[in-house]
Amino acid sequence: MLSILVDILTPSRCAACGTPVSCREHHLCSECAGRIAPLPPGCPVCSAPLDDGPCPVCGERRWYLDRHITVSEYRGVMKKMLHGFKFLRLRGLSVILGGLAVKELTGRGIRPDLVTWIPMNKKKKWERGFNQSELIARHISKKLGYPCAPLLAERSKTATQRELGLRDRFLNALGRYEILPGADLRGHAVLLLDDIFTTGATINECARILRSAGAHKVFSITMARADIKRLDKFQFMS
Ligand SMILES: [Zn+2]
Ligand SMILES: [Zn+2]
Structure with missing residues (x-):
């Protein structure tokens, strides 16, 4: 009624x-x-599509995540949902997106004991009114019964990853985030939530920080994976 x-x-x-x-x-x-199409089977560690040889995402760099899961590709329905969520402020979509993440996590046997998210700086959060990754993380926490807490902060005056090419994304991610004071993660398995995975630079850097605060395992999940080849092309063109 x-x-x-x-x-x-x-x-x-x-x-x-x-x-x-x-x-x-x-x-x-x-x-x-x-x-919403699930990703085809790929790298068992980071879900990237695999050709012959090592994984192009986690195979040739220091990787701080035990396992990364992506729900779908950044196109079609998923792209429109993330756009509506972030830019049209359709907060109810956190229930749909969180539900998809819950399904992936339970299906793959990922069992963290703490859930957190990639933060955004205060100015950006104030402009948008919410952090989309936080809302999805809170939905996962509610559904699966794992506690949820902010653990990281984004320093102000950093460039947005969206505006950068492939190489600059890695450099920009370094030093962009910090652990919140008092966060002691010794003995914890942490799940990190972000909306879009492009190069993995942000999520890997945040995993490194969580490990340095004592986390013994770090898992991550993103709702979508952007086409990294398109980013390369864009970089050469610009
Ligand atoms: Zn990989
Ligand atoms: Zn529809």
Whole structure:
């Protein structure tokens, strides 16, 4: 009864196709939900697509994550959902995205004892009104019963990764984050949440910091993986 009233007073639409949806569907119609394609099997450590030879993402660099999982590619329904969540502020999508992450984590037997997220600096969070990764992490925590806490902070006056090419992303990630005062992670297995995985520079740097604060395992999950080859091309063109 209450949801019918909410639908009348605040009608909402599917973030991917624009069809009117009930508030209980959290901005995604069932047809679009069925179109979210899981990633094909890839690297057992970081989920990257594999050709012959070592993994292009984790095979040739110091990797601080025990396991990284990506839910889907950054295109189609997933891309529209993340855009609607971040830029149209459709906060209800955290339920859908969190639900997809829960399914992946349970299906792959990932069992952390603490959940956290990649932070954003205060100015950016204030402008957006929320940190999308935090909302997804809190949904995972609620559904799976693991405690959830902020552990990292982003220093102010750092360039946004989105504006940078491949090489500069790695350099920019270094020194961009710090552990929050008093965080003692000795003996903990931490799950780190981010929305999009592009080069892995940010999530790997945050995993390094969590390990230096004592975490004995660090897992991570992102909702989507951006096409790293496209980033290379963009860099050569610009
Ligand atoms: Zn739809
Ligand atoms: Zn890998």
